[in-house]
Structures are given as C-alpha cells and as structure tokens.
Amino acid sequence: MSDDIYREIILDHYRNPRNKGKLLDADVSIHDSNPLCGDEIDIHLKVDGEKIKDIKFEGRGCAISQASASMLTEMIMGKPLTSVKDLTKDDILENIGLLNLGPARIKCALLSLKVLKLGMVKYYADRDPDSAKKLQSDSTGM
Amino acid sequence: MMQKGALNVEKIREDFPILKRKVSGGKPLVYLDNAATTQKPLAVINAIHDYYMNYNSNIHRAVHQLAEEATIEFEKTREKVAEFINARSTEEIIFTRNATEAINLVAYSWGRTNVKKEDTIVITEIEHHSNIVPWQILTSEKGAKLKYVGIDDNGYLKLQEYVDYLDSGKKAKLVSVSHMSNVLGTIVPINEIIKMSHEKGIPVVVDGAQSVPHMPVDVQKMDCDFMAFSAHKMLGPTGVGILYVKKEILEKMPPFIGGGDMIKEVHKYETRYNDLPYKFEGGTPNIADVIGFAAAIDYLNNIGMDKVREHEVELTTYALDKISRVRGVTLYGPRNSKDRGGVISFNIGDIHPHDLATIMNDHGVAIRSGHHCAQVLMERLDVPATSRASFYIYNTKEEVDIFVGALEEARRVFKI
Ligand SMILES: Cc1ncc(COP(=O)(O)O)c(C=O)c1O
Numbered sequence: 001m002s003d004d005i006y007r008e009i010i011l012d013h014y015r016n017p018r019n020k021g022k023l024l025d026a027d028v029s030i031h032d033s034n035p036l037c038g039d040e041i042d043i044h045l046k047v048d049g050e051k052i053k054d055i056k057f058e059g060r061g062c063a064i065s066q067a068s069a070s071m072l073t074e075m076i077m078g079k080p081l082t083s084v085k086d087l088t089k090d091d092i093l094e095n096i097g098l099l100n101l102g103p104a105r106i107k108c109a110l111l112s113l114k115v116l117k118l119g120m121v122k123y124y125a126d127r128d129p130d131s132a133k134k135l136q137s138d139s140t141g142m
Numbered sequence: 143m144m145q146k147g148a149l150n151v152e153k154i155r156e157d158f159p160i161l162k163r164k165v166s167g168g169k170p171l172v173y174l175d176n177a178a179t180t181q182k183p184l185a186v187i188n189a190i191h192d193y194y195m196n197y198n199s200n201i202h203r204a205v206h207q208l209a210e211e212a213t214i215e216f217e218k219t220r221e222k223v224a225e226f227i228n229a230r231s232t233e234e235i236i237f238t239r240n241a242t243e244a245i246n247l248v249a250y251s252w253g254r255t256n257v258k259k260e261d262t263i264v265i266t267e268i269e270h271h272s273n274i275v276p277w278q279i280l281t282s283e284k285g286a287k288l289k290y291v292g293i294d295d296n297g298y299l300k301l302q303e304y305v306d307y308l309d310s311g312k313k314a315k316l317v318s319v320s321h322m323s324n325v326l327g328t329i330v331p332i333n334e335i336i337k338m339s340h341e342k343g344i345p346v347v348v349d350g351a352q353s354v355p356h357m358p359v360d361v362q363k364m365d366c367d368f369m370a371f372s373a374h375k376m377l378g379p380t381g382v383g384i385l386y387v388k389k390e391i392l393e394k395m396p397p398f399i400g401g402g403d404m405i406k407e408v409h410k411y412e413t414r415y416n417d418l419p420y421k422f423e424g425g426t427p428n429i430a431d432v433i434g435f436a437a438a439i440d441y442l443n444n445i446g447m448d449k450v451r452e453h454e455v456e457l458t459t460y461a462l463d464k465i466s467r468v469r470g471v472t473l474y475g476p477r478n479s480k481d482r483g484g485v486i487s488f489n490i491g492d493i494h495p496h497d498l499a500t501i502m503n504d505h506g507v508a509i510r511s512g513h514h515c516a517q518v519l520m521e522r523l524d525v526p527a528t529s530r531a532s533f534y535i536y537n538t539k540e541e542v543d544i545f546v547g548a549l550e551e552a553r554r555v556f557k558i
Contacts, residue, residue, distance in 0.1 A: 001166075002500060002551075002552075002555050003555060005500065006497065006556060011556065011557065015492070036512075037512060038512060038527050039496075060526055061494060061496075061526070062495075062496040063493075063494060063497045105496075105500060108496065
C-alpha cells in the first residue's frame, strides 16, 4: 500500500520539486493551507492573453501535497486558461497516479488544485464574474 | 509471552475489547495515540450502557426513583474524582466538557473579574492551544499582557527565566502551566513553580490533562489553585472534563454559564446562585459519561497510579533506546525517562510526519502526526510538525518492537 503511494516519481517530485519559488511579476498570488496536516501551498501565476505563461509554487508539507503541487505546475504550464479552469479532482489524482487515497490524504493531494482554483477566482473576479463564481464553488469542499 | 514488569499487561489487555480488533487488512491494532485519547475498558462501556438501559433520567431535580438513582451515581463520580486527586471536598470539583472548557472557565470567570489593564499572565512555550488561546482572548480583551517562559534545547523548562522575572520585581496576576507536555513529555517542576508563585501571591493554574492520567497527582500536596483535566485521556468517556478549584477561590468567582441547575432562585430581574460546585454547572450535564468516568477511576485505582507511572517509565526507557538506534531519527524532549511521561515526539529523515503516519498505519500502528495543538512549541523547535507515539497501561514492549520495525520500513519506502 505505502509502496503504491510513495512511488519513485512522487519521491522525486517531493525531493526535487519543479517550478518551485517566487514569481516577482505574478498576475495572481494565492495561499492556502490544510489545517489538518499543516500543509501549505502558495501559487503564483503569470497569465499572457489566455494562456498560463508561467507558474511557480512555494510550500511545505507532506510528500503527497508537495509532489502533487509540483506535478500540477508541469501539467498546466503554457496551457490555455479555459482548459485549466475545468480541471477536476480526478484529473489531479490521475495526474499523480494516486486513485486510492483515503479521505484524509486526498485533501493533501488536492490542496494545490484548490489553491489554483482560488487563484483563478481572483483572476476572473472582474474579468468574468460567472467563471469566478463557478471556480469558487468548485474549490469549496476540496 | 510473560512480561515481567510493573503491570500484568496481558490481563489488562483482556479488559479492552478494541485491542482485539484488526486493522489495515488483518494487522493487530498497535494503539500508540494515547496522548490524544485512551481506549476504554469494558467496565466503562458497561457503566454507560447500564445507565441508558436501566436508570436514564435527568438529575438533581426530580424525586422519582430513576432520578434519584442517576443523581446518586453522578455524585459518586464527583466523590471519586475528589479522592483521586485528593481534593479537600467535592465542592471543589466542577464537571465540564473537557480540559479545554475547564481552562476557559477559569479565564472567563476568575480572569474577567481579576485581570486588569497592564496585568501579566505567565504561561510557557510547551502549552497546548487550550492553555494559550483562552489567555490570548482574556489579555486582549483587558489590555493585559501574556508572557512566555521558554524551554531549553532538551525540552526542559527554563525555570530560571521565571525566577529572574519574579526577582526583578515584575508582577504576574496568574501563572498557567502544563504539568506534562503532550509533545515532549517533559514533566515540569510544578511544586517549585507553585511555591515561588505563592510567595509572591500569584495563583497557579495547572493543566493536568497529561499528568493526571499517568502519575499520582495530589492537589493538596502540590497546592495548586486550579487544575484542569479530561476523562477521555484516562480510560473515561469523551465529553467529561474536570476543573478543580480551591474552595476559598471558588467562593469568590462569578458564574460561568447561566441557566438551569446553577441557580437556587430566579426572579424577574435577579437570581440567587446555587451552592458550590453547582453554581458552575449550568444546564443538563453529560450524565451518562460522568457516570462512566467513575468506572475508569475505579479501574486506575485498582492498578494504582504509582504502578501506571512505573510501567510507562519502563516502556518509555525501552522505546527511547530502540528509536534512537533507527538511523536518521531526531528525538525531541528529555532523554531521561524519569523527567518525562510516555510521550515520544520525533522526526525521521525528510519524511513528513503525515507520510510516516500513513506508512505506520499500513502496519496497524496508530501514531499521531502534526503540530499536536502546540504550534508555539513547534515554532520553538523550528519544525512544522512531529510524529508522536504515546503509551498507556495496555501497551507492551512487543508493540514498541512492531512500531520500530515499521519505522525501518518507512526508511526503506522513502529510500533513506
Ligand atoms: C496538555 C494538554 N492540555 C489540554 C488538552 C485539551 O484536552 P481536551 O481536548 O480534552 O480539552 C490536551 C489534549 O490534547 C493536552 O494534551
């Protein structure tokens, strides 16, 4: 069971996170944490036209939360916002290859998605209030 | 396997139905999260069952037979609690929901009456959030100050800091300190703290949530003014806390929660409050669980608290030795088992405590990971979280071995 979770790729992203750091000219920066575990994630986004031009994350916490964040940044770098907007929990769990997490650990895996959604809520707040509203409701209960 | 030690653990384990259960696909449960809450012996479960089956009713108010039986049993627990910590009388024993509510009762009732602008309340860096937040609320409301006594790198309280503080002529209105840390296990020199505080006329609140369940505690010998603890950490049910307060202090305290049960007479615009301790117990209490708690106290008395402590010192010494041999482990808190309770906090390599707990769970081992409601202490230790194993009367050296084996397994999974 543990061997299925802590596969090479998860440990690799945990120990060598991709796109980790600050983004000084970010269009949106957002932070959230998981009070249960104390996992923390900050996401910084630079948007160019309708594409994610750059993304960086900062954070600390368990291997699942940090690897998931690292893998999320790789997944959406350069992607159009319209597709990123509709990312689901299952997309993330598939992306990190962890489909059988228990309810406590799923929160770790989804923290970065939640922060990303909250970031896009901020981005869309004035530009597209309807999308902002939908993203907000997506992010609750994550 | 025969275990020669302070307790007949094999026999004790028979009394705890849950310890027979299997977890994580057939592994025996190794329950090492006792600092969070302990398991319950059958006697406690049966006492609660018996109350609901046979004499469920509200207490203190009715004259029918069920109410009388329930009232008698409820008040019996109060007597047992008073005896257990050697209070002078049952008037000094107040039932709350938990230790947290007990400390809040002190902050709201005694605190709001006595603490004024610019006063100082002294606590320490090892405190549980329940002994920090109520004082933050009170001091910010009153414009008073909060002062922390620090700890050294081995997890011992820097008593000298408090001595120096008092010697410098600075005043404190109240000291509130945990008798035993729920993270480091550190047992603080409580008698000295109380003695030097009383010399300056400062009353002392003792958070006994971790000490009362694990060692003999005598409030008269200690001479504390207030003490808070929770039934659920000492074989009892959840939903029952105890606040001990010296009678002469309690007599001057205004009520906490207003309503039924805490009154003698209510008129349109005024109320005469009930006698001690009922004045502080507004509303229908947790009758079933208070009654269940008596069975827990009986159980501990049968074993003897000195034996409980002896068993835990033995097990902690064994565990500290074993864990410290695992490569990559960092241990927090005193190394000498005489100075600490059976609570062991540690980290291992770069494995986050939550990942470690997941791996442990695969082996049937229940440990706690996180900040343990002690974020001030985590900041002092400069770690985001720790893993924690904590023992009680039913834990064995064989379980420690399973736990240490699982630690080695975690090193393998994480390739360290
Ligand atoms: C030292 C200490 N104080 C207070 C508490 C609070 O106990 P409760 O949650 O039962 O109110 C705990 C429980 O974790 C504790 O360990």
